[in-house]
Amino acid sequence: MTETVLLWQCIGCGKLERTESCVGVCQDRKVEMVYAWDHAQALLRVEALEEIVRRIASVTPREGQWESTYRALQADARRTLAEP
Numbered sequence: 001m002t003e004t005v006l007l008w009q010c011i012g013c014g015k016l017e018r019t020e021s022c023v024g025v026c027q028d029r030k031v032e033m034v035y036a037w038d039h040a041q042a043l044l045r046v047e048a049l050e051e052i053v054r055r056i057a058s059v060t061p062r063e064g065q066w067e068s069t070y071r072a073l074q075a076d077a078r079r080t081l082a083e084p
Helices: 036-058 066-082
Strands: none
Touching (some): 036 066
């Protein structure tokens, strides 16, 4: 689901290095990364929330059923938001 890059990380200072050899044009720059597991979990959360929004956008209740449909969608949304 998520593409990751393999790096070597120093267990002392945390420095990250690629396994490929340098061709002499590299420059050190500050980068921010997240662990692949954290990123994958965030994507799963986004997908779950997108599904709720998709349902809200596409549902057209029958006449006189707005309230029950709203409550059902609201319950689904609350359940999704409560999930870690």
